[in-house]
Amino acid sequence: MALVEIRDVYKSFQRDTQRIDVFTGLTIDMEAGSFTALMGPSGSGKSTLLNLIAGLDKPTSGVVRVAGAEVSAMSPGELAAWRARNIGFVFQSFNLLPVLTAYQNVELPLLLTHLSGKERVERVRIALDVVGLGDRGDHYPRQLSGGQEQRTAIARAIVADPTVILLDEPTGQLDAKSSQEVLTLLQRLNKEFNKTIVIVTHDAHAAERAKMTLHLEKGDLVEKRAAVSGAAR
Amino acid sequence: MKYWHLVTANLRRHKLRTALTILSVALALFLFASLRSVVTTLHTNSQFGGARRLVAMNKTGIVFILPVSYANKIKGLRGVRSVSWANWFGGKYGENARDFFPKFAIDPESYLGMYPEIKLPEDQKQAFLRERTAALVGKGIADKFGWKVDQNITIQGTIFPGDWTFTIRGIYEPSDPAIGDNVMFFHHEYFDERLGHAGIAGWFVVEINNADSAAAVAKEIDDQFQNSSAATKTGTEKEFQAGFATMLGNVSLLMGAIGTAVVFAILLITANAMMMSASERTGEVAVMKTIGFSNRTVFTLVLVEAGVIALAGAVIGLGVAKGFYPLIKFQGFGFLPGFNVTPLTMLWGLLLALGLMLASGLVPAMRAARLPIIQALRRVE
Numbered sequence: 001m002a003l004v005e006i007r008d009v010y011k012s013f014q015r016d017t018q019r020i021d022v023f024t025g026l027t028i029d030m031e032a033g034s035f036t037a038l039m040g041p042s043g044s045g046k047s048t049l050l051n052l053i054a055g056l057d058k059p060t061s062g063v064v065r066v067a068g069a070e071v072s073a074m075s076p077g078e079l080a081a082w083r084a085r086n087i088g089f090v091f092q093s094f095n096l097l098p099v100l101t102a103y104q105n106v107e108l109p110l111l112l113t114h115l116s117g118k119e120r121v122e123r124v125r126i127a128l129d130v131v132g133l134g135d136r137g138d139h140y141p142r143q144l145s146g147g148q149e150q151r152t153a154i155a156r157a158i159v160a161d162p163t164v165i166l167l168d169e170p171t172g173q174l175d176a177k178s179s180q181e182v183l184t185l186l187q188r189l190n191k192e193f194n195k196t197i198v199i200v201t202h203d204a205h206a207a208e209r210a211k212m213t214l215h216l217e218k219g220d221l222v223e224k225r226a227a228v229s230g231a232a233r
Numbered sequence: 234m235k236y237w238h239l240v241t242a243n244l245r246r247h248k249l250r251t252a253l254t255i256l257s258v259a260l261a262l263f264l265f266a267s268l269r270s271v272v273t274t275l276h277t278n279s280q281f282g283g284a285r286r287l288v289a290m291n292k293t294g295i296v297f298i299l300p301v302s303y304a305n306k307i308k309g310l311r312g313v314r315s316v317s318w319a320n321w322f323g324g325k326y327g328e329n330a331r332d333f334f335p336k337f338a339i340d341p342e343s344y345l346g347m348y349p350e351i352k353l354p355e356d357q358k359q360a361f362l363r364e365r366t367a368a369l370v371g372k373g374i375a376d377k378f379g380w381k382v383d384q385n386i387t388i389q390g391t392i393f394p395g396d397w398t399f400t401i402r403g404i405y406e407p408s409d410p411a412i413g414d415n416v417m418f419f420h421h422e423y424f425d426e427r428l429g430h431a432g433i434a435g436w437f438v439v440e441i442n443n444a445d446s447a448a449a450v451a452k453e454i455d456d457q458f459q460n461s462s463a464a465t466k467t468g469t470e471k472e473f474q475a476g477f478a479t480m481l482g483n484v485s486l487l488m489g490a491i492g493t494a495v496v497f498a499i500l501l502i503t504a505n506a507m508m509m510s511a512s513e514r515t516g517e518v519a520v521m522k523t524i525g526f527s528n529r530t531v532f533t534l535v536l537v538e539a540g541v542i543a544l545a546g547a548v549i550g551l552g553v554a555k556g557f558y559p560l561i562k563f564q565g566f567g568f569l570p571g572f573n574v575t576p577l578t579m580l581w582g583l584l585l586a587l588g589l590m591l592a593s594g595l596v597p598a599m600r601a602a603r604l605p606i607i608q609a610l611r612r613v614e
Contacts, residue, residue: 051607054523056523056606056607056610057607076528077527077528077529080522080525080526080527080528081525081527082525083523083524083525084524084525084526085525087525089523089524091520091610095516095517095520097242097517097520097521098246099242099243099245099246100238100239100242104238104242108521108524109524109525111235111236112524112525112526112530117235156524
């Protein structure tokens, strides 16, 4: 059974009097431990799909299931608790809380768990070490570079050991060097820690790092391409 | 509370704005405590009065005088033990209007006999009684002006013009705060002499044998002078004080109305600051919800933030009111002896702060809790 199951999903938005159909019966499976890149032009539904998987949005009809849980049927309260346990989300513009240090930002998801203060400290330390920012915990976001901010956001996404890590154009605001660092980190998380990763990107080089690329156009899956051996460096 | 650092971090986001909001709450609660204390002090003082003391004043009003010769007629009535009389004497000491204190011309022996609440050493009392130009002053004003026994002081008359020089022969301390420790008493005889033996009294204090006969004696006094040029209105001392309080009550009503308006205006400012603060963080709230923070947790965090501001303001505002007035020995320029911010006023202040927290925090907290994540993220992404 796939870890992420998108079954016959319809999604439409109402804009003024006009109805916009984003998905008309989309069906996709993503396996546990996969590293999937979602590509496609603007308006193809990449981010909407990510939001559906994260339970941030609901399909008009159809089923979204993650690790056996029917996300599309959950109440807002259930979704919040479910997201805290199962989803790590990384945004294009980092979205770190500016009033908190890197350490405190990474600790945020752990505040929603029953972990003790000592256990939280240990988990945050490990997450920051994994992203190579072990010595930057007491820095505020404004004191970090763009790449460091995004790595902090990734540490925040992995710290609670979620089922799936979702990234919405994580390299969109980074320079080439920082982009490579972030992508290398994602590959490492996938390979070494067997994390299931879904990344939305416009960047073909970024998509090359994934094991699987799904190409969407106007809400339809038009291409599904596995990385050739060795491409996912 | 593991979320506490989130609350404090947000309060530190705009330190100046947070400080000003706290100060505005503090000011609102300081005003509330002050105005309510005016009302409670007036009420407390209106309860002052011996059960066996009546006060007879001009039926037309307290500012109208009575002939001092009424004293003998009242004294002759059945059930009356003794009679004393007094006159309000305006006058000022020094140039500062804030240095005002009440001054009364009294018939010393009968007056002090009727008011055991005025406590002073026996030798000072005798010295005061002996000397026509002697003055008896409260410890509060003696301390304020650095007056000592045997010192001469000059009062500039306002209602009764001229320089009036007195020698302080006694300093009293009241056993009942309603008497006030900021009053000056002097001999009515001296007052009368300076006025060319006008023979006037502001009011009479009548001590009766039996508290139960107060109404009957009061009626008898009023009947006695019903057809004279200056009819009297007699009641218990409590009623007399209550009459004063009612007169000042209109002022306190006005002050209360102004105070309420100020508190309400400050409430709006606080609510506005809280809403601005919350709306600035729309994106951050959306991020927190994406991470898994529930609507309830987000609601609580925003409300606690408002609560911290309200509580800090309350502690400062109520604390200053509680500490400041005793420090400056405030007695409402003589009109509010025993002025005190009571524990009940403090409790009401805290309840007001709680209301302030709910009023200013509820709307932004609900907005944050109901914030749709996707729309909010679109605005920041």
